[in-house]
Amino acid sequence: MMDEINKDVEDLDLSEDNDETDETSDEEEDIPSYQVAMWDFNQCDPKKCSGRKLARMDLVKSLKIKQKFPGLVLTPTGQQCVSPQDKDIVETKGIAVVDCSWARIDSTPIAALKPQHGRLLPFLVAANPINYGRPCQLSCVEAIAATMYITGYKSHANLYLSKFSWGHSFIELNEKLLDIYAGCTDSASVIREQNKYIEEEQKQQEKDKNALPDFPESESSEESE
Template sequence: VPVAMWDFDHCDPRRCSGKKLARRGLIRELKIGTRFRGVVVSPKAVTVVSPNDRDIITRDGLAVVECSWARIDEVPFSKIASPNERLLPYLLAANPTNYGRPWRLNCVEALAAAFYLTGFDAHA
């Protein structure tokens, strides 16, 4: 399953979960303006990730937006649009920066949640 992210360089590269995945070759970095046909986990989405998204993820992959929650208003979401933007359901973050805060997941948590919700337990 293709996994990708748009990185806005808001985070400390040593602590950033998305950058750690990139350094290990586990995620493809997308340039701003690059379209992605798979499911994109986005805080601006209206539709929630569901098992119905499994076919889209199988065919086209899963992507996240790597940015700081404190600077979310600076992200040009119109330039990373996808026909399949999805919102995660109410989940609490387990990362050290936003521990216990609802919806404040880092990239790895968001990817794991989306994979799990769509039936890709092994990827989660």
């Protein structure tokens, strides 16, 4: 899931298939009892796909493109935002994510999935090396972890992110927002808090900009004689 890939990170193996840090046994991990799944449209580099790495670790189930999923589905066609109100759906029916390229999202037949519980994610900032710092352009694992965190499964979110060396950065960048969203009641309140946060950030940025000193314009080196 990437757009305008930076040359400096183009050759990174985001899946981190060496996995020397992933030797913790399942007995020591808080594995979700609900299903976590994804539709893979084969548009991303498999070496850089967080969803595929999770699938290889049996932390995500791969779905066929036309296969239906009864649980919460993270999709751009969703009409509501993920909220704590969705906890029962997650617990009983699971979470699924669409794995496709941000650059090709308009041409991807996502609408054909027709999920019963389609959801959007609120404003969050990506921490993955491809889209670091970009609003809303999350990788599969970030999207899944954000949903887990907001719906009350913080330990599961940390587990999934722990499979990536950069995973902890997602929580560090978004912890304030994630805690705010997790403290909401429903989709409408999540949207209100999101808009409030964005408005406050914009005001602060404007304030910081106005606080900068005014530097005089450089004088012309040409002098009349």
